[in-house]
Amino acid sequence: MLSPTTLAAAFERVTDYWSPKVIGRVNNQLLKAAKLKGELVWHAHDGEDELFYIVKGSLRIEFEDGPVDLAQGDFLTVPSGVRHNPVAREECWVLLIEPASTKHTGDEMTPRTRSLEEQLS
C-alpha cells in the first residue's frame, strides 16, 4: 500500500540550514526539502536543471545577469550550467527537484557541501 508524504511534516527532518533531505522521488528526479538562511556559494550544475519551489519565506537567487526574487508559492527552474547563488535574508523553506546525480554545490566544495548520502540520511 502506497502512503502519502505530508510536505510540512517532511521538513521536520531538516534540522540544519543548507542541508537538504531527500523526501521523495519521481522517475529519475529527487524531491528534497531544505531550510536556507544566509547565502550558499556561486556554483552551477552542468547537465542538470534544478527547480526551486518556495514553501515558506522568500529567496533571492543571484545570477550573473542580476538577482531574481522568489516569494512563497513561486517556483523557478535554474537551467543546467547557469551559475547561481541562493541568498535567504530570513529562514526560507524550499522544495528542490533535481536528478540524483546533482552535486549540492556543483564543482565548488565548501564546508556546507553535502553528499547525496547525507541528504538521504
Place this chain on the structure above:
Amino acid sequence: MLSPTTLAAAFERVTDYWSPKVIGRVNNQLLKAAKLKGELVWHAHDGEDELFYIVKGSLRIEFEDGPVDLAQGDFLTVPSGVRHNPVAREECWVLLIEPASTKHTGDEMTPRTRSLEEQLS
C-alpha cells in the same frame, strides 16, 4: 533573465476539470496544473511514475489494493505500471510531475483524455 512562476496564478490557466496545463519543466519532467472533480478512469502509465501534490482540497486515489486519501499539502508518487483512478469528491487542485511522454489516461481513451498539445496550449 529568468522569471519565476507563481503556483496559484498558474492555476488560472486551468479552466476545465481533468484538463491539465503544463506550467513548468525540470530536466525531462513536466510540471502540470490540474483541477479535478468527480473521477477520471482506471489506467496505468507503463514506464513512467506520476507524482500528485495536493495544492487545494483533497483527493482519493483508488488502487487495486485499496484507496489512498491525500489532503492539502500531501504528495504521492504513483509508480510506473500501477493501475489507479483519481476521485475528487469536491474540486481539488493538483500539481503533477511526470515525463513529457506520459499519456493522460495511459492506454485508456476517454472523452476526457487530453493530448500533450492540449496540455501545452
